[in-house]
Amino acid sequence: MNIDSHQHFWNYEPVKHEWIDDSMSVIRKDFLPDDLKKVYAENGIDGCVAVQADQTLVETDFLLDLASKNNFIKGIVGWIDLRADNLETVLNTYKEQEKLKGFRHVVQGEEDPNFLLRPNFLKGISILEKYNYTYDILVFPHQLGAVLELVKRFPNQKFVIDHIAKPYIKDGFYDGWAVLMKEIGKHKNVYCKLSGMITEADFNTWTPAQIHPYMNLILEVFGAERTMFGSDWPVCLVAGNYKRVKALITEFISKMSFTEQNAIMGNNAIKFYSLK
Template identity: 70%
Template structure:
């Protein structure tokens, strides 16, 4: 079974989606389950995990409503205010929803490099384990130092790093990112999504050969049993089509065993998110 561990839905609104700049104008439109269903049929995808793109409880409810109407949406990664003193009550409520699997905060957008180490934020993270909720880590490479310290503090919490921590591929940034990812990979409770890479490279000139060293680092750091295929659709469309994204991963892992390939393309997502 092939599971896309990372994609988004939205009804486009300029004031809500200000991060979609002029270079990404191709995705300044609505993206709905009916759009994705067609894409999945063309590419042999069995299901997905829908991930929040807006930091509101309304976004979480939006994704849950879509998952209730579309069986191929196997799980939802929503948003809650993890710094809220009442977050335990909110999580208790969401614990009753079968489709919600975990949460994410857009840490990459926080000016504080040590945001994940804030006591209030860590208090919220500590409340996730009770309900077996996962946490998606969305950071830039310059935030990986605090991320390493962060994951060390929660050895029993299931974490996954989104988009291989968004290395600055276009600028050739590699060594510092690679050393930090290698250290983080030593923590068995942390997985990593093979996703979001083509949009960190040059949108028009990226090649598989350019991305391969980055994929090799995370394969070595996390092993085939902790890597998850993800498309980052529709964001990926600014740099390529869905088939190109899928082929990038399947070609890279083609030399692995059939079991390892199946793990990366779906089984790891099923286990991680309890789909």
């Protein structure tokens, strides 16, 4: 099965979605399951994991509602306040929700470079491990030092790095990002999504050749068994379309074995998120 491990839905609201700036005006509108169904039919995608785009429990409930009505949404990554004293109480309210697979915090938006390592956040991660939820890591390269410390502390927690940690592809910066990704990748509980790459390059002039070195590093470090395809739809639309995003990855991995290609294009997401 071809599984898109990373996409979003929203009813567009200017204040809630203020991160969608003028350069991304093409996605200032609603994006819902009916829109994505058409895209998937055109691109041979069988299902997806829907990931939070707003840091509220309302967002988690919104995604769960969509997943309950659309079988192609195989799992969701919601938001919950991992720093809250009542975290376990809130988690228990979701225990019957089989499609809720894990959680994410928009750490890239936090000013504190060591946000991930603060005691209240670490306590939250330790509780996620107990409940067998995954955690999606959304960071910029300058936050990778904290990521390394985090994954070392929790060797039994399932982590996945979103968008290959958003390297500065547009500027051609590589080495600092690569050094830390190599260290993080040594930890076998960490996966990585080949997603969100074209929007870290120049929206209008990016080429596959510019992105290949970054994908090379990810496959070298995480291997075919811990790497997964993600579109980052609809955010990807600011720099291309679904077909181009999928082709960027499928063409890059085309010389790998069918087993490896199938792992990256779906089986790893099924395994990581325990999708049905």
